Amino acid sequence: MSGILTITLNPAIDKSTTINNLIAEIKLKCSSPKFEPGGGGINVARAIKKLGGEAKAMYLAGGYSGIFFTQLLKKENIDVLPVECSDHTRENLIVFDKATQLQYRFGMPGPKISESEWLSILDKIENSNNLDFIVASGSLPEGIPTDIFKRMATIAKSKNIKFILDTSGEALKESLTEGLYMIKANLNELSFLAGIDELKINDVSKVAKSFIKKGKCVIMVVSLGALGAMLITESESYRFLPPKVKSVSTVGAGDSMVAGIIYGLSNGFDIKEAVKYGVACGTAATLNPGTDLCHKIDADNIFLQIIEEK
DSSP, rough: OOEEEESSSEEEEEEEESSSOTTTSOOOOOOOOEEEEHHHHHHHHHHHHHHOOEEEEEEEEHHHHHHHHHHHHHHTEEEEEEEEEEOOOOEEEEETTTTEEEEEEEEOOBBBOOOOHHHHHHHHHTTTTTEEEEEEESSSTTTTTTTTHHHHHHHHTTTTOOOEEEHHHHHHHHHHTOOOEEEEEEEHHEEEHHHHOOOGGGHHHHHHHHHHHHHEEEEEEOOOOGOOOOEHHHHEEEEEEOOOOSSSSTHHHHHHHHHHHHHHHTTTTTTHHHHHHHHHHHHHTTTTTTTTTOHHHHHHHHHHTTTEEE
């Protein structure tokens, strides 16, 4: 299997619990909390592990919560490469209300990162060996410049490593000036890149190809939620439609899709089959509660049911 490095600049401990009824101004009894390591690249590495692969996870870790975060990853036998920061790693809270069957997600702000700390990340990437893929995914904490992914892509290109990016906003736009191997985006993110208020599905292929022809990336994968995803290259475009499933939670579906694509590519799948498998993994993740990500047995079963349209 190919060498895979995932990068997460704003990881978080996801602490989830349940209550009988959400009522203001009284002390609420919660169930025993469940702690899970989260963040885009972290979830990609965890999902690849669940699929039977291996990926090294690089991430910023600070304070007691950073130590705990690393312990959580080691419990899952994830190969870790923490980069120390002075501020604490953030913690998010997820509360499920049994009375209403509604979930509440409280996202905390990330740490403030110094220049020396984010430069240390670039240095570690520069000194990483035996890599075929680098997957950078997630948001940026305060202090990290929006051209950080562009810098990573430059290093990856110099080392002949395929760089895959799943982010949004200005950080995504700036990275395109370097030229990436693959971008994973949703409709809103592609609309932002194109300067269009609302992009229709029928226009996705044309818009994506315009970026590819300008050398912004080699491959673009556009997720469409329950409607699957599209794969666009310079010469071809495909849409993959998953079967209808009873969705429990969409948390981690996008990360599971990226994991499935990279897992497929690292095991010799062509890009079309890899993206098809990624859609299966993303759909499989919706079958599970919370941040449970995809299970291989579900992904393999869904893969056989996906409809491919050219």
